[in-house]
Amino acid sequence: xxxxxxxxxxxxxxxxxxxxxxxxxxxxxxxxxxxxxxxxxxxxxxxxxxxxxxxxxxxxxxxxxxxxxxxxxxxxxxxxxxxxxxxxxxxxxxxxxxxxxxxxxxxxxxxxxxxxxxxxxxxxxxxxxxxxxxxxxxxxxxxxxxxxxxxxxxxxxxxxxxxxxxxxxxxxxxxxxxxxxxxxxxxxxxxxxxxxxxxxxxxxxxxxxxxxxxxxxxxxxxxxxxxxxxxxxxxxxxxxxxxxxxxxxxxxxxxxxxxxxxxxxxxxxxxxxxxxxxxxxxxxxxxxxxxxxxxxxxxxxxxxxxxxxxxxxxxxxxxxxxxxxxxxxxxxxxxxxxxxxxxxx
Amino acid sequence: xxxxxxxxxxxxxxxxxxxxxxxxxxxxxxxxxxxxxxxxxxxxxxxxxxxxxxxxxxxxxxxxxxxxxxxxxxxxxxxxxxxxxxxxxxxxxxxxxxxxxxxxxxxxxxxxxxxxxxxxxxxxxxxxxxxxxxxxxxxxxxxxxxxxxxxxxxxxxxxxxxxxxxxxxxxxxxxxxxxxxxxxxxxxxxxxxxxxxxxxxxxxxxxxxxxxxxxxxxxxxxxxxxxxxxxxxxxxxxxxxxxxxxxxxxxxxxxxxxxxxxxxxxxxxxxxxxxxxxxxxxxxxxxxxxxxxxxxxxxxxxxxxxxxxxxxxxxxxxxxxxxxxxxxxxxxxxxxxxxxxxxxx
Numbered sequence: 050x051x052x053x054x055x056x057x058x059x060x061x062x063x064x065x066x067x068x069x070x071x072x073x074x075x076x077x078x079x080x081x082x083x084x085x086x087x088x089x090x091x092x093x094x095x096x097x098x099x100x101x102x103x104x105x106x107x108x109x110x111x112x113x114x115x116x117x118x119x120x121x122x123x124x125x126x127x128x129x130x131x132x133x134x135x136x137x138x139x140x141x142x143x144x145x146x147x148x149x150x151x152x153x154x155x156x157x158x159x160x161x162x163x164x165x166x167x168x169x170x171x172x173x174x175x176x177x178x179x180x181x182x183x184x185x186x187x188x189x190x191x192x193x194x195x196x197x198x199x200x201x202x203x204x205x206x207x208x209x210x211x212x213x214x215x216x217x218x219x220x221x222x223x224x225x226x227x228x229x230x231x232x233x234x235x236x237x238x239x240x241x242x243x244x245x246x247x248x249x250x251x252x253x254x255x256x257x258x259x260x261x262x263x264x265x266x267x268x269x270x271x272x273x274x275x276x277x278x279x280x281x282x283x284x285x286x287x288x289x290x291x292x293x294x295x296x297x298x299x300x301x302x303x304x305x306x307x308x309x310x311x312x313x314x315x316x317x318x319x320x321x322x323x324x325x326x327x328x329x330x331x332x333x334x335x336x337x338x339x340x341x342x343x344x345x346x347x348x349x350x351x352x353x354x355x356x357x358x359x360x361x362x363x364x365x366x367x368x369x370x371x372x373x374x375x376x377x378x379x380x381x382x383x384x385x386x387x388x389x390x391x392x393x394x
Numbered sequence: 395x396x397x398x399x400x401x402x403x404x405x406x407x408x409x410x411x412x413x414x415x416x417x418x419x420x421x422x423x424x425x426x427x428x429x430x431x432x433x434x435x436x437x438x439x440x441x442x443x444x445x446x447x448x449x450x451x452x453x454x455x456x457x458x459x460x461x462x463x464x465x466x467x468x469x470x471x472x473x474x475x476x477x478x479x480x481x482x483x484x485x486x487x488x489x490x491x492x493x494x495x496x497x498x499x500x501x502x503x504x505x506x507x508x509x510x511x512x513x514x515x516x517x518x519x520x521x522x523x524x525x526x527x528x529x530x531x532x533x534x535x536x537x538x539x540x541x542x543x544x545x546x547x548x549x550x551x552x553x554x555x556x557x558x559x560x561x562x563x564x565x566x567x568x569x570x571x572x573x574x575x576x577x578x579x580x581x582x583x584x585x586x587x588x589x590x591x592x593x594x595x596x597x598x599x600x601x602x603x604x605x606x607x608x609x610x611x612x613x614x615x616x617x618x619x620x621x622x623x624x625x626x627x628x629x630x631x632x633x634x635x636x637x638x639x640x641x642x643x644x645x646x647x648x649x650x651x652x653x654x655x656x657x658x659x660x661x662x663x664x665x666x667x668x669x670x671x672x673x674x675x676x677x678x679x680x681x682x683x684x685x686x687x688x689x690x691x692x693x694x695x696x697x698x699x700x701x702x703x704x705x706x707x708x709x710x711x712x713x714x715x716x717x718x719x720x721x722x723x724x725x726x727x728x729x730x731x732x733x734x735x736x737x738x739x
Contacts, residue, residue, distance in 0.1 A: 088433050088481035091461060096636030106466060107473075116436060116477040118463030122632070123605045124455060127656050132461040136433035136481050150632060195637075252597045253625055253641070260468045271637050280598055280641045282627050287467070287495060287738035291441030292540075292616050295729050296598070296625045311472050315739060326731060384640050386671060393632035394660060 051381040053193040053276070057367055058239075061232040063198040064205045064360070067187040068225065071209065078182045079214035081138055081164045082113055088136030093120040093154035095393065097196040097271060098142040101168075101203040103264030104359050105140070111356075112211045122150035126394045131157045140166045144186065144199035145390045146174025153394075155179040168206050170199050184210070193382045194389050195275045197367055200268060201231070204360050211356070223354050227361075234350040234361040238368040243345050245369060247329075248302055249376040253280030254331075255297065256304040256366075257289060257319055260312030265359045269304060269333075269366030275384050276374035286319040299327030305343070306333045308362050310355030313339070333365050396726040398538040398621070402712055403584075406577040408543040409550045409705070412532040413570065416554065423527045424559035426483055426509045427458055433481030438465040438499035440738065442541040442616060443487040446513075446548040448609030449704050450485070456701075457556045467495035471739045476502045485511045489531065489544035490735045491519025498739075500524040513551050515544050529555070538727045539734050540620045542712055545613060546576070549705050556701070568699050572706075579695040579706040583713040588690050590714060592674075593647055594721040598625030599676075600642065601649040601711075602634060602664055605657030610704045614649060614678070614711030620729050621719035631664040644672030650688070651678045653707050655700030658684070678710050 081087075090109055092102040099119070106117040120139075125131045126149070139158035141151050146169035155165050156179045167180035170188050177183045188202040205227070212220035248254070254273060258266025266283040274281040284293055297303065303323050307316040313336065320342055323330060332343035335351040347365035349358070374381055426432075435454055437447040444464070451462040465484075470476045471494070484503035486496045491514035500510050501524045512525035515533050522528045533547040550572070557565040593599070599618060603611025611628040619626040629638055642648060648668050652661040658681065665687055668675060677688035680696045692710035694703070719726055 089461075089463070095632060099633070099636075107469065110466065110469060110477055111473060111475045114475065114478045116434075116463055116465075116479065116482065118434070118461055120461075121451060121455065123608075123630075123657060123660070124452065127605060127660055128452075128456060130456045130459065132455055133459045134461065137461065260472060263468075275637045275640045278641050278643065280625060280627070282625070285468075287440060288444070290738055291444075291736045292620045292732060295620045295732055296623050298623065312468060315468070315472055322731065386667065387637060387640055391636045393635055 051193065053195060053197065053371060053381040056191055056193055057197045058235060060198045060201045060235065061228040063188045063202050064231055065228040067202050067205050068209065070187055071185060074184050075209040075213045078166050078184050079210055081166055081182060082214045084164060086136060087115060087138045089115050090117040090140060091120055091134065091137045092117065092140045092142060093122065093151045094142040095148050095151060096391065097200045097268060098144065098203060100264040100268040100271065101142050101200065101207060103267060104204055104261060105207045107261045107263065108207060108211050108356060112215055120154045122154060125153045125157055126150055134158050134161050134163045138164050140168065141176050141180060142168045142203060143176050144170040144191065144196060146171045146176030147390050148392055150394050152176050152179050168203055194384055194387050195272060201360055201363065208357060223357060227357055230350050230353050230361055234364045237348055237350060238365045242368065242372065243347065245372050246376065248373060251279060251302055254302040254304060256281065256283040256306065257286050257316060258283065258306035259285045259316050261356055262306050262308060262312065262359055262362055265362045266306050268363050269306065272367055272370035273373060275387060276370040276381060277377055277379065279373065286316055289319060294322065297323060297326045297328050301328050302331060303328040304331040304333060306362055307336065307339045308334060308349055308355060308358040309336055310358065333362055396538065398540060398542065398716060398726040401536055401538055402542045403580060405543045405546045405580065406573040408533045408547050409576055410573040412547050412550050413554065415532055416530060419529050420554040420558045423511050423529050424555055426511055426527060427559045429509060431481060432460060432483050434460050435462040435485060436465055436479065436482045437462065437485045437487060438467065438496045439487040440493055440496060441736065442545045442613060443489065443548060445609040445613040445616065446487050446545065446552060448612060449549055449606060450552045452606045452608065453552060453556050453701060457560055465499045467499060470498045470502055471495055479503050479506050479508045483509050485513065486521050486525060487513045487548060488521050489515040489536065489541060491516045491521035492735050493737055495739050497521050497524050513548055539729055539732050540617060546705055546708065553702060568702060572702055575695050575698050575706055579709045582693055582695060583710045587713065587717065588692065590717050591721065593718060596624060596647055599647040599649060601626065601628040601651065602631055602661060603628065603651035604630050604661050606701055607651050607653060607657065607704055607707055610707045611651050613708050614651065617712055617715035618718060620732060621715040621726060622722055622724065624718065631661055634664060639667065642668060642671045642673050646673050647676055648673040649676040649678060651707055652681065652684045653679060653694055653700060653703040654681055655703065678707055
């Protein structure tokens, strides 16, 4: 079995380990959110971790009612004009903790006396050393180049921060059920998968998602892209309508990520214009009405609260990416030209 | 002649009109930046205006040394959990001023007593009415669906805010030279264009850019995508290296936007890995060493300061998009399935 599939299957166990071992660390880190002068969160990240950041933008934004922004590393590393960060809580997310651009943002924030928090799988990494507080991801060693369990555990760490910062017992209980829900989702996605042969020779795909699952859309696109080499991209339905839909030609596959929840109707509004353009629709949903309108159906585990649905909704995307790569005869663990740790400025 | 080409040619005149008529309004608007409690800027936008927002993120971030973030409209319109905006100056950018999601963010900010500024081409629009201050774009009526002069005038409005907020006479003088530089750039790009026939049947393209031109990369990608229907996307070099480069197959066209300036070496670092993958390189640059390494050369007007280079660097992209659409036999003024004003929540 490939490392990729092994690690994909390990995700529930890795998530459980995070919850078992890091609840106390999360409570400590969550105290940073309660400093009186926090006006916004600023997150530095690259790659899959930027998709975790998109989840954090919605979840932590809703939890603390403060806006969440992403860092622009070049202002720190190229222009030498970092912003004043008064009012900011600065979070770095990186499984390796090694990318110089992410470390540069945390280092600057700490030099300015701002609170800093690292979410990383390597507690000895430069990122961990640069930050005031560290929430270890506890994913265990990840060998495949494409992130699976480090991604889900990063989402889990953000969800844990949300639950602990809010001291919310309902949220804690919902979170505690996620390793089981994830195991069921993996079982469901691996067994009884829909036929994907018709997409093997596609040039690319578009993934549409919104709200807490906006990052899920980007992560599914990235996973398909890294593993299968298809030109895969992600948009919110509103952004797609403001011009980019022009490239959706007849037969172009579009993955619509629409779990139950407040964002679902807004995502569904994109279906009629996509159908009018002749797109091949792939639905990722637990909602019968959404699945029925799609050509290809990727079923989600029902009963998962929307705020936690990114942890399960990414799984059919991971499995689809893996199966497309296998259909295309590619090496699952070493996509051409990619490395596990990418160092950028 | 198409409206698109007419409006593309009108850009220097429209930019001059903005500078002649709105310097005073920009000075007034710039005073908002000097309120003592401003800790960050928050921008709401869609489509081309989001690419202007990317320019503002670098330029206004550097000018005021405060971080600049983008709004997440669904927190306002779908989840009903807008963030507290203490410390924020909130800017809406929209040529039509009509999109409900952008208006919702400004309305909420004003209800919270925060300073708000609208950049719009319609001073009677809902966005203009929602904002405390308005900086009119003065682009004149734009008839083609794809934005050209409203895009460049939006950049010009941001640059004007930068120069006026900093009371920077060098910046003002550099800005005053831009209508002429833009006219020369349009002349250069329209006449003596490189052959583009080989890209007519491409499926898509990737555009790479960074720093102040990060938004230029997105706007060139959007313009090619809207007009020609090619699946065109934009990345920073660092983001491309963190996985998405996997989809760059032999022959895939990659447009590298690399004007003179601090960001150029970092953009050039992507050239060897792109060459190793067999990409067809298109360079947008005024630097001989960059142009020499490309298969297709889109020349930039020399002598433009980097902070203003987005106003000229977009032009070869606009012209390329127009020519690709013509080669593909498409209607330049009415790309299939798009409308001039898109209303999203």
